[in-house]
Amino acid sequence: MLPVGPYIPPTKRLLSEIILYNPRLHDLRLYELGLHELRCRDPRLFDPTTLEYQQLTWENLKRTINSLINKVNTSNLPLIIRELFKINMTRGYGLFIRNIIQAQIASPFYTPVYAALVSIINVRLPIIGEFIAKHLISSFRQRYQQNDKINCLATIKFIAHFVNQNILHDIVALEMLVFLLENPTDDNVELVIEFLKECGQKLLQVSPRGLDCVFSTLNNLLHQSSLDKHTQYMIEVLFDLRKGQFKSNSAIQPCLNLVDENDEYTHMITLDDSCQPEPILDVFLYDDHYEENETEYEEIQKIILDILDNKKKQQQTIIDQIETNVETFRCTIYSTIRSNIGVEECAHKLLNMNLDPEQEKELCQIILDKCAKERRYKQFFSLLGQHFCSLKKEYVEYFEEIFQDQYKIIHRLEYIDLRKVLRCIRLTKEDTTSSSRIYIINLFLELTELLGLNKLNNRLTDPTLTEYFQGLFPCDNPKNSQFSINFFTLIGLGELT
Numbered sequence: 001m002l003p004v005g006p007y008i009p010p011t012k013r014l015l016s017e018i019i020l021y022n023p024r025l026h027d028l029r030l031y032e033l034g035l036h037e038l039r040c041r042d043p044r045l046f047d048p049t050t051l052e053y054q055q056l057t058w059e060n061l062k063r064t065i066n067s068l069i070n071k072v073n074t075s076n077l078p079l080i081i082r083e084l085f086k087i088n089m090t091r092g093y094g095l096f097i098r099n100i101i102q103a104q105i106a107s108p109f110y111t112p113v114y115a116a117l118v119s120i121i122n123v124r125l126p127i128i129g130e131f132i133a134k135h136l137i138s139s140f141r142q143r144y145q146q147n148d149k150i151n152c153l154a155t156i157k158f159i160a161h162f163v164n165q166n167i168l169h170d171i172v173a174l175e176m177l178v179f180l181l182e183n184p185t186d187d188n189v190e191l192v193i194e195f196l197k198e199c200g201q202k203l204l205q206v207s208p209r210g211l212d213c214v215f216s217t218l219n220n221l222l223h224q225s226s227l228d229k230h231t232q233y234m235i236e237v238l239f240d241l242r243k244g245q246f247k248s249n250s251a252i253q254p255c256l257n258l259v260d261e262n263d264e265y266t267h268m269i270t271l272d273d274s275c276q277p278e279p280i281l282d283v284f285l286y287d288d289h290y291e292e293n294e295t296e297y298e299e300i301q302k303i304i305l306d307i308l309d310n311k312k313k314q315q316q317t318i319i320d321q322i323e324t325n326v327e328t329f330r331c332t333i334y335s336t337i338r339s340n341i342g343v344e345e346c347a348h349k350l351l352n353m354n355l356d357p358e359q360e361k362e363l364c365q366i367i368l369d370k371c372a373k374e375r376r377y378k379q380f381f382s383l384l385g386q387h388f389c390s391l392k393k394e395y396v397e398y399f400e401e402i403f404q405d406q407y408k409i410i411h412r413l414e415y416i417d418l419r420k421v422l423r424c425i426r427l428t429k430e431d432t433t434s435s436s437r438i439y440i441i442n443l444f445l446e447l448t449e450l451l452g453l454n455k456l457n458n459r460l461t462d463p464t465l466t467e468y469f470q471g472l473f474p475c476d477n478p479k480n481s482q483f484s485i486n487f488f489t490l491i492g493l494g495e496l497t
Contacts, residue, residue, distance in 0.1 A: 048290050059094045069099045074255050081120050088297045091336050094282035108154045114160035116256040122167050126265045129167050133267050160198035164251040166264045168481045174210045175271040181217050186231045193234050201246035333366045343383045358467045364398040426471035428480045441491050491496050
């Protein structure tokens with residue numbers, strides 16, 4: 001985290017650093033003496049109209065922007081935004097553009113974070129968002145012509161997240177896809193696939209017909225062209241992602257969705273609207289009206305920082321209200337479940353609460369949590385969950401999601417809780433831990449006790465259910481198959497294999 005403290009003007013902060021770097025002035029008590037010595041040595045460093053003063057502030061601006069961009073991540077993004085607006089972004093926007101583009105190329109993994117950062121800057125200073133967008137489109141065309149595949153992949157990833165964040169209109173995404181598919185080489189198709197992985201969900205929402213045309217072209221290529229086998233496999237994987245509505249590749253992570261829809265500023269730039277980076281953007285130039293421009297930005301800065309502070313207060317108030325409502329809701333559900341009534345009556349009372357989808361999923365989580373807290377397993381909770389699942393198919397999906405999430409954190413659970421969770425399993429040495437194997441053992445021993453070995457075996461070998469049990473009895477290679485056989489044999493259930 002960055003240190004939070006009183007705002008220090010960039011110039012004073014820079015001069016303080018210069019003084020403290022002097023070996024003779026390492027003691028903070030000599031700060032004022034150091035200022036006096038520096039002023040006597042070179043008074044030009046304290047005069048904003050001099051070239052030396054402006055060069056020093058420019059170097060400080062350069063270091064600050066570079067440092068902040070290098071530090072940014074999902075957890076400190078709001079703080080980084082505030083620190084950026086504390087410096088003169090209208091003077092240093094060229095430095096910001098250069099640094100953000102270089103950082104994204106060096107670390108494509110953080111592209112969603114960089115795009116979220118630009119989206120917030122773009123709301124207050126749209127000129128910066130526009131310049132970066134034009135630079136990215138220009139870079140894409142240039143790197144495409146140079147056959148620079150690695151940097152081209154990084155650039156289209158950044159453009160895709162600009163579309164996700166509504167910095168760029170989705171028309172440019174469709175233009176890029178059409179442009180790449182005009183010459184469907186293996187490399188071009190791979191670029192299309194990677195691009196759709198990043199912004200496919202967004203295009204599915206805002207331009208489903210355009211996306212249908214792209215997938216129709218990919219389908220024709222899959223069956224008619226002589227693409228490499230690996231490329232064909234990538235297309236098939238992409239179709240699977242689309243079938244699942246790109247849920248595993250969400251357009252924007254909740255923690256990065258920081259701009260209100262009403263505040264968004266979207267640039268309508270087409271693929272042909274490219275611009276070459278201007279060298280004067282990120283190099284020092286003497287400013288004849290330095291003090292006037294600084295004063296003007298201070299007024300803009302005050303407005304922006306006030307807006308950010310107000311939004312932070314509003315968001316905190318909303319979060320507090322949500323947490324209070326969730327706690328009240330959970331207390332009501334717990335009270336109903338603890339009232340010692342039958343399954344059907346309990347379900348009837350809960351259904352009469354007219355729950356919204358989010359509350360329905362929370363209800364499923366509460367049922368699971370309440371079951372896990374019991375010292376001994378109670379069939380009441382299974383019957384209650386079964387009742388809801390039989391009434392509405394969405395409850396089946398909620399329980400599946402919750403159980404999957406529970407399995408991911410199974411290593412954090414106590415031994416007694418390992419028996420109270422469920423998930424589709426892949427039974428291999430690499431995909432299981434000691435905790436998950438304990439869970440699987442308890443699960444199958446209880447199933448054997450409840451159903452009997454023959455009935456359980458019949459269920460596992462039912463042709464209509466085979467696909468759901470592939471993870472239990474993997475057949476992808478002999479090593480995994482042998483591991484599964486040995487596992488069930490050791491717990492006395494070898495007949496299941």
